Amino acid sequence: MFHINEFKKLSGVSVRTLRYYDKIGLLKPVSKTEGGHRVYSNTELKKLQQIQFLKTIGFTLNEILTMLESEEWDWSNSLLKQLTYVAGEKDRLSKIESSVRELINGIAIEGEEFRIKKIMDLYNRDSKEIIHFNLNELDIKNTEVLEKLPNMASSDPDSLEWIALVGQLKKYMHLGYSHSRIQNIIERMDVKKGEDFKDEDAFLDKLWDIRMSAEESKNYSLYPIDQDVLTFMEEAYLYYLDHQS
Amino acid sequence: MFHINEFKKLSGVSVRTLRYYDKIGLLKPVSKTEGGHRVYSNTELKKLQQIQFLKTIGFTLNEILTMLESEEWDWSNSLLKQLTYVAGEKDRLSKIESSVRELINGIAIEGEEFRIKKIMDLYNRDSKEIIHFNLNELDIKNTEVLEKLPNMASSDPDSLEWIALVGQLKKYMHLGYSHSRIQNIIERMDVKKGEDFKDEDAFLDKLWDIRMSAEESKNYSLYPIDQDVLTFMEEAYLYYLDHQS
DNA sequence: TATAAAAGATGACGTAAGGTCACTTTCAAC
DNA sequence: GTTGAAAGTGACCTTACGTCATCTTTTATA
Numbered sequence: 001m002f003h004i005n006e007f008k009k010l011s012g013v014s015v016r017t018l019r020y021y022d023k024i025g026l027l028k029p030v031s032k033t034e035g036g037h038r039v040y041s042n043t044e045l046k047k048l049q050q051i052q053f054l055k056t057i058g059f060t061l062n063e064i065l066t067m068l069e070s071e072e073w074d075w076s077n078s079l080l081k082q083l084t085y086v087a088g089e090k091d092r093l094s095k096i097e098s099s100v101r102e103l104i105n106g107i108a109i110e111g112e113e114f115r116i117k118k119i120m121d122l123y124n125r126d127s128k129e130i131i132h133f134n135l136n137e138l139d140i141k142n143t144e145v146l147e148k149l150p151n152m153a154s155s156d157p158d159s160l161e162w163i164a165l166v167g168q169l170k171k172y173m174h175l176g177y178s179h180s181r182i183q184n185i186i187e188r189m190d191v192k193k194g195e196d197f198k199d200e201d202a203f204l205d206k207l208w209d210i211r212m213s214a215e216e217s218k219n220y221s222l223y224p225i226d227q228d229v230l231t232f233m234e235e236a237y238l239y240y241l242d243h244q245s
Numbered sequence: 246m247f248h249i250n251e252f253k254k255l256s257g258v259s260v261r262t263l264r265y266y267d268k269i270g271l272l273k274p275v276s277k278t279e280g281g282h283r284v285y286s287n288t289e290l291k292k293l294q295q296i297q298f299l300k301t302i303g304f305t306l307n308e309i310l311t312m313l314e315s316e317e318w319d320w321s322n323s324l325l326k327q328l329t330y331v332a333g334e335k336d337r338l339s340k341i342e343s344s345v346r347e348l349i350n351g352i353a354i355e356g357e358e359f360r361i362k363k364i365m366d367l368y369n370r371d372s373k374e375i376i377h378f379n380l381n382e383l384d385i386k387n388t389e390v391l392e393k394l395p396n397m398a399s400s401d402p403d404s405l406e407w408i409a410l411v412g413q414l415k416k417y418m419h420l421g422y423s424h425s426r427i428q429n430i431i432e433r434m435d436v437k438k439g440e441d442f443k444d445e446d447a448f449l450d451k452l453w454d455i456r457m458s459a460e461e462s463k464n465y466s467l468y469p470i471d472q473d474v475l476t477f478m479e480e481a482y483l484y485y486l487d488h489q490s
Numbered sequence: 491t492a493t494a495a496a497a498g499a500t501g502a503c504g505t506a507a508g509g510t511c512a513c514t515t516t517c518a519a520c
Numbered sequence: 521g522t523t524g525a526a527a528g529t530g531a532c533c534t535t536a537c538g539t540c541a542t543c544t545t546t547t548a549t550a
Contacts, residue, residue: 003546004498019499020537035545037498057341061536076349083345090338093331096302100328188433248517249527264528265508280516282527306507 001030007040011048026065027051057082169236170229177236186233186240246275252285256293271310272296302327303334410434414481415474422481431478431485 008015021027022038027048029038047068054064059082067073172181253260266272267283272293274283292313299309304327312318410430417426 014537015498016537016539024536033545035498036500037545057345079345079349083342083349086338086342086345090335090342093335093338097328097331097335100302100324100331103324184436191429259508260527261508261510269507278516278527280527281529282516 002040004029004038004040007038007045010045011052013048013052021048021051021061024061024065026061026068058086166229166233169233173229173232177232177239182236183240183243186236190237190240247285249274249283249285252283252290255290256297258293258297266293266296266306269306269310271306271313303331411474414478418474418477422477422484427481428485428488431481435482435485 002010004015004018007018011018018027018038022029027044030041030044031039033039050068051061051064054067055061059067059078063078067075067078168185169182172179172185175182177183247255249260249263252263256263263272263283267274272289275286275289276284278284295313296306296309299312300306304312304323308323312320312323410433413430414427417424417430420427422428
């Protein structure tokens, strides 16, 4: 049993935060003294560490609250959502990073005059690729795509394998679409497509369809796939069809 | 000259935001009508676009305010700072992404309940860094297994596929080891084993070894594989070897 | 046991960047 | 001049706490 300052030292979380978590019902002390001082135990310490972890991967306190409250929480689903979010943010930051690098280089080379003009140029480009893209994504995510891909957030191993396959494709892209490793991946995708999923709503069919129409991929919000990966996939697939035994 | 609603349509920025920018002195309208309605011009449109750009690369409105106010601003310096910040954030998100992936993988293989709290418990306040689940942080006592599986906690797509394959095996176990679906999975495992990894330390070889000695798998604690899955895998593999071609 | 000091509790206000009412005033068309 | 649309202002709300200010409880010492 610890009082609040000991608990703070054990957990590394500020007293204010502990009181706040108590207030919002996220982490209540195991009991209180007669005078109203909070008393914590090891149980609360563990729970607090879980909270800290979920916070670092980007969940809000409210989300964490409902997660830890409900006994039957769909962890896979929310973790996949979170993965989507995190991967998307990472992607966004990558683009920003290159913009800023470009700007710095431009200023270094061309000097002061470069400033306004180039900022504008960069902004216009970014506004098309980043901002506008995000707005569309948000709008569409809630309506069409979710209906189109009902099972896409499942923790089904098949879905996971699909994710793995796309990941491999990306990893080995530099080998070129005719490379045997790439062709093996494509073959597995093709086999898997025909073999594992015969129902219409299946994850793979939907994603396969999306591959066909590159435009749609922009709205594909569960697992962001870069445009170049999709293009590459298309090329590799065509090559695969041509050279099939 | 535009009134506020036209300006909103031109810029894509909400009316509330425009009024807010006016209030904090970031973007004032060129003039006001006698009745107090805001009037904007093309100059403000350009400035607003600059603001939007600076916002997307992560500057606060306050920073932008001082930037645009002072005539001689050290752009290189602040952009470099921003680059550092953005790159750092990207790095942070990368680590989070791997953590989440690993968590998902663990759940995919093992099922929801058991693993998640245990993994989350790994979060230590001591490590100010985001946890990167490498094996050292895990509570593993058998060091032999540790040495055998150097890369198994990585989010390498190859690892992901392996994980997915084991997951599928578990999922379709009930079909029996001679079922075509199972045999397909086994075949992919076998092909993958020989094909993708030729170096000794590779993930798959090591795990394949572990399949051989079922006892060791008990110490295999990052992605523990159930005993029955291992046994089943062995049976299916023997069947596969017998009936090959 | 009395008392002082330390520790804890509670409440209020502030943060960034606006969103969302509610209510009032001005503009533009007829 | 009337009227409906558009614009104005002000207040409260959001996250996850930090930072006082004031009051009460606990604890250590005389």
